Amino acid sequence: MLSRVAGNIYWMARYLERAEDLARLINVNANLALDLPKGLSPIWGQLVAITGAEGYAEEFNERSVLKFLISDKKNQVSIMSSMAFARENARTIRDVIPREIWETINTTYLYSKDQAQQALTKRGRYPFLQEIITQCQTITGTLSGTMNHDAGYTFLKLGRLLERADMTTRIIDTRSANLIPDATTSAATYDNLQWMSVLKSLTGYQMYRREMQLAIKREDVLRFLLQSKVFPRAVAYCLNEVESGLDALPNNERTLLAVHRVKRQLDHMEYRKLKQEELQNSMDHLQVGFANIHSELSVAYFGEDATTQSQTQVAG
Amino acid sequence: MAIEWKKYNYPEFYDELIDQKGKPRKVAAKLAKHFETLETEELDKLKNAAELSIKEMGITFTVYDHEGGSIDRQWPFDIIPRVTSKSEWDIVAAGLKQRVRALNMFIDDIYHEQKIVKDKVFPGELLTKSKNFRKQCMGISPPLGVWAHICGSDLVRHDDGQIYVLEDNLRVPSGVSYMLENRQVMKRVFADLFGDFSIMPVDDYASQLFDTLAALSPRPAEYPQVVVLTPGIYNSAYFEHSYLAQQMGCELVEGSDLVVGEDDCVYMKTIYGLDRVDVIYRRIDDLFLDPEVFHPDSVLGVPGIMRAWLKGNVALANAPGAGVADDKVVYGHVPDMIKYYLSEEIILPNVPTYMCMREKDLQYVLEHMEELVIKPANESGGYGMLIGPRSTKKERDTFAKLIREDPRNYIAQPTLNLSTVPTLFDGNAEPRHVDMRPFILSSDQIHVTMGGLTRVALVKGSLVVNSSQGGGSKDTWIIDEEA
CATH class of the missing domain: 3.30.1490.270 (Dna Ligase; domain 1)
Structure with missing residues (x-):
């Protein structure tokens, strides 16, 4: 497998996962908005913060945030940009991925481009986001069912898992406190509501119930999302899968070390004691850990220097 | 309202499907009848289905002067196929094989003794002025003596009913992927029609191409490492490069993926380290191939690749220098070449030049x-x-x-009066001019595609079929009437 191709597959998977996660995030935030009492609305600006977009000083309201996250081409982490980057990466490796995958990615990209305006309306939003999620899941499923599970597939998995783990920590990070303004005055029920929405944005509510058999409580939700070894969007699950993927690759020592470092960090977290600010710090640390794993991958397999790597691989 | 062939606007040209009296030609009779049974709405539906397929399959070509962002464009496709009988095609194929054999012997001769010049059959001064003559290739003997492994020859039918060769493309001919994809689209859209005819399949092209390339490998191995070298996604034929690599199961490489080692062998950079490459199907022009030998500022090529090729450590298809015969002045001498090298009369005539x-x-x-x-x-x-x-x-x-x-x-x-094929406009069939590019593969064997890529000038009266200038394409059916 060519180094360049390995990099393209990895990034394609990351962008697809990113598009899907963004769609989930928006969907659930919108649902939460409907549940909250009048006058209490989720701070849409937090969604922008989750994506790590900086320097976006415009005042945030529902519409501007949606536009920013769904259809803004200038925003590198909008759904449309993610689909465009996924498609560009897929285009450079059309020879490696099954043609159905290319066709689905292409169709989804065209859909996101054609329907983005629709998605900004209250009525059109849900079907649009649902379609993005479904298509991304279709791509993941088709890949799993049709592509050789060889080194290429491993890089696909690595990209998807790292992006997913990263997104989970980002959701926890910002959602844990700030979604509802002035949390002290709002009733405790809304606190639970909020944690439920965190779970739901990760399609984790049902699985949480099955696995934990507990009411929704902050520390249990955190333990589930960070340490579960069975929930596929939990950080620990993702890292275990990354580790087993790496086992099949040559020259994996340094990357494995980076994974182990993050896993240790995860094991030593005590949720009960974590105050809000400490929690946010821990999430930031995890994200730095993921970035380290990524750098080691780039150097070991994608033929990049640690200093020259770009986030987009193929800029659209 | 449906298509009525009697009202087909027949001009003074040869039409591939309908004769001068508005009667479908024998080979096209069933097809013409089928189209007559379709109502306008049905035709529209089929046309839309074909367009959707093309969009979803991402069959695109690239235009150079497009402003940033999306640089792909779908290539217009017409759903009425061009139809030719197998008995006629067999003669064309024999003519093409003959032609390519002579062209390869010519190129080999030019880079060795130049007997054809000494015997005054071919004027030597043409070589010194040729843009595509590479003095670096003198004395080189590529595997099997073949230089042009993939040739795309453009055919046209004049109003005298004769098929002529318009030109031979021996450098990096493109278009074969559209030929293959057009058939896929037709199968998706006209699944019911295919059962009624013996349409000769085209699907084996990729495996024939692989065999053609594999036969050139300098290392005797069961699975030689064959790669497709592309200039990258901004090349107008990138779709085809990736398509062929995918169909052959080969790596699609860019220049930066390859290095030439101190042993003068070519390697590709993989996640496991360096891996030796045996055969390169290069889709980069000679002059960009090796910055050490040709354009020093080429970033598309691979420094040292010519060294590796000259030493016989890697095979390049087509061989550098093959373009010397891909020249409209040399073209005029092909009938003489066939006589000179093969002692045969030309089967498929040249256009008088x-x-x-x-x-x-x-x-x-x-x-x-x-x-x-x-x-x-x-x-x-x-x-x-x-x-x-x-x-x-x-x-x-x-x-x-x-x-x-x-x-x-x-x-x-x-000026040739290119033949026409009915082409759909608003539910009506109108004649539009076409040409056809079959592909000829040569190494240990010679294969000719069953038909080729039919390009159609969509603008009324226009003779320019190029995709970059308002052309479209059609599926090409070679029908075995005896089957």
């Missing part, structure tokens, strides 16, 4: 510019030509000046 380098021809061309098509020797894509009957006085004057300055670089041919 006036070579401006000959004083007599030059005089004729300058006096008859209004009737002729005048082409520069080394341009492709339909650029830089003068179509006499459609030219203005000013254009002709400019061209006359160009020709006088460099007569070697120009040829002229009578």
Whole structure:
């Protein structure tokens, strides 16, 4: 497998996962908005913060945030940009991925481009986001069912898992406190509501119930999302899968070390004691850990220097 | 309302499907009848289904002057296929094989003893002026003595009913992926029709291409490492490069993926380290192939790759220098070559060609510019030509000046009345001019595709079929009437 191709597959998977996660995030935030009492609305600006977009000083309201996250081409982490980057990466490796995958990615990209305006309306939003999620899941499923599970597939998995783990920590990070303004005055029920929405944005509510058999409580939700070894969007699950993927690759020592470092960090977290600010710090640390794993991958397999790597691989 | 062939607007040209009386030709009878049974709405539906398929399959070509962002464009496709009988095609295929054999012998001769020049069959001064003659290739003997492994020859049918060879593309001919994809689209959309005919399949192209390339491997191995070398996603034929690599199960590499080692072998950079490459199907022009030998500032190529090739450590297809026979002036000599090397008469005729380098021809061309098509020797894509009957006085004057300055670089041919095929516009069939590009593969064996890529000039009356200039394409059916 060519180094360049390995990099393209990895990034394609990351962008697809990113598009899907963004769609989930928006969907659930919108649902939460409907549940909250009048006058209490989720701070849409937090969604922008989750994506790590900086320097976006415009005042945030529902519409501007949606536009920013769904259809803004200038925003590198909008759904449309993610689909465009996924498609560009897929285009450079059309020879490696099954043609159905290319066709689905292409169709989804065209859909996101054609329907983005629709998605900004209250009525059109849900079907649009649902379609993005479904298509991304279709791509993941088709890949799993049709592509050789060889080194290429491993890089696909690595990209998807790292992006997913990263997104989970980002959701926890910002959602844990700030979604509802002035949390002290709002009733405790809304606190639970909020944690439920965190779970739901990760399609984790049902699985949480099955696995934990507990009411929704902050520390249990955190333990589930960070340490579960069975929930596929939990950080620990993702890292275990990354580790087993790496086992099949040559020259994996340094990357494995980076994974182990993050896993240790995860094991030593005590949720009960974590105050809000400490929690946010821990999430930031995890994200730095993921970035380290990524750098080691780039150097070991994608033929990049640690200093020259770009986030987009193929800029659209 | 449906198509009525009796009302088909038959002009003074040869139509591939319908004869002068508005009657479908024998080979096209069933197809024509089928289209007559379709209502306008059904035709629209089929047309839309085909367009959707093309969009979803991401069948695209790239245009150079498109502003940023999306650079892909879908290539217009018409759902009425071009139809030819297998008995006629067999003759064409024999003619193409003959032609390519002679061309390969010519190239090999040119880079060795140049017997054809010594015997005064081919004028030697043409070589010294040829843009595509590579002195670096003198004395080289590529595997099996074959230089042009993949050839795309453009065919046209004149109003006399005869099929002529218009030109041979021996450098990096493109279009075969569209031929294959057009068939896929037709199968998706006209699944019911395919059962009624014996349409010769085209699907085996990729495996024949792989076998052709694998036979060139310098290392005797069961699975030689064959790669496709592309200039990258911004090349207009990138879709085809990735398509062929995918169909052959080969790596698609860019120049930066390859290195030449100190042992003068070519390696690709993989996640496991360096891996030796045996055969490179390169889709990069000679001059960009190796910055050490040709354009020093080429970033598309691989430094040292010519060294590896000259030592026989890697096979390049087509071989560097093969383009010497891909030249409109050399084209004029193909009938002589066939006689000289094969002692055979030409099966598939050339279009009569006036070579401006000959004083007599030059005089004729300058006096008859209004009737002729005048082409520069080394341009492709339909650029830089003068179509006499459609030219203005000013254009002709400019061209006359160009020709006088460099007569070697120009040829002229009578304006051919390209044949037409019914093409769908708003539920109605109208005649549009077509050409066809079959592909000929040569190494240990010679294969000719069943049919080829049919390109159609969508603009009424236009003879320019190039994708970059308002052309579209059609599926091409070779029908075995005896089956």
